[in-house]
Amino acid sequence: MKNLYQIQEICRLYHIGADSLRYYEKIGLIQPQRSEGNYRLYSLSDIWRLNVIRDLLKLGFSTRQIKTYLDARSVATTRSLLDEKEAILRQRIEEMKKDLQDVQNRRQSLEEALSEPMNQVCLRTFEKRRCLLLKENIEHDEDIDFLLTKLSGRLEEQLSILGNVDTGSMLELQPDGSVRCTSVFICTEDESYDFTLEAGDYLTLTYSGRYDTHHEHLRLLQETIENQHLKPAGNFLEFLLIDIHETQRYEEYVTQLQVRVVPA
Structure with missing residues (x-):
């Protein structure tokens, strides 16, 4: 397994643009190394951080919140983050249940109208x-x-x-x-x-x-x-x-x- 990856490889892996990776670097979320030709090289540590960034962004965390967590990781902060993630997921589940009920009600109303x-x-x-x-x-x-x-x-x-x-x-x-x-x-x-x-x-x-x-x-x-x-x-x-x-x-x-x- 390679230890370092170029920016094009990371873009393909995460389906994101190079501009996003440069922005993450600018605000300190990741710190890629540089090759002799000054090309960005991403380590396995950067990939781990990108996984965390991707997952937390999906849950609605801001990049500022993500950076705060990554800069001060501990058992306590991880536990707190997991609690927050669980609360968000439970809320989404309830929202999806309501959306599903709305769709089912609408279908029933449509069928009743046709009958x-x-x-x-x-x-x-x-x-x-x-x-x-x-x-x-x-x-x-x-x-x-x-x-x-x-x-x-x-x-x-x-x-x-x-x-x-x-x-x-x-x-x-x-x-x-x-x-x-x-x-x-x-x-x-x-x-x-x-x-x-x-x-x-x-x-x-x-x-x-x-x-x-x-x-x-x-x-x-x-x-x-x-x-x-x-x-x-x-x-x-x-x-x-x-x-x-x-x-x-x-x-x-x-x-x-x-x-x-x-x-x-």
Whole structure:
């Protein structure tokens, strides 16, 4: 086995650039020897230190923290470092478990959306739902993503790049038959919330295709309310179960309208 290695060999071994090795040398993490031609030569001791640097960088330690450890290694500092590494790894495991659960929940929501009966008015019972609200005038459907981004500062963990799960909007049917979206909200299990969607019986209507046809489906909901001698007990709600976040095909969009009803 060789005792000294040139910079190109170390770069290939660690898949890093020569600039990184020069930076490590500059801040004192490694001290390669020099050949007669002034080329850097890395010893087995340098390789050991590079292994430590690589592993600690992966765990999020700064180069300053790594240098402090390498310059004052002892049983006590190694034990302390191992304790810190264990804590970091345990935290990452918990984060990965949550990420896995989020992916599984999203897949389940997607499958449930695809199995919804389309173009049928159904009566369903919902438990009380907590919501965060952002009330603003919304002129375009694309505005919803912008508003959800503003909400993310309050509840970042519950907004998914794989789809706006459990997010909805409140709709108002205008006298001329058009529909106006007055606000967007996100359902949350957090203790901090703005309002609740009350528990009770809801008429729902799920349809596929472009969601800008909601005025037609809202009229069907209204007709059903009248025919069944019911009356609305809240706003009309729109949930985009499948939209631009999951597909670029309009025909694959799935939207669900909801409204809580009581006997007239």
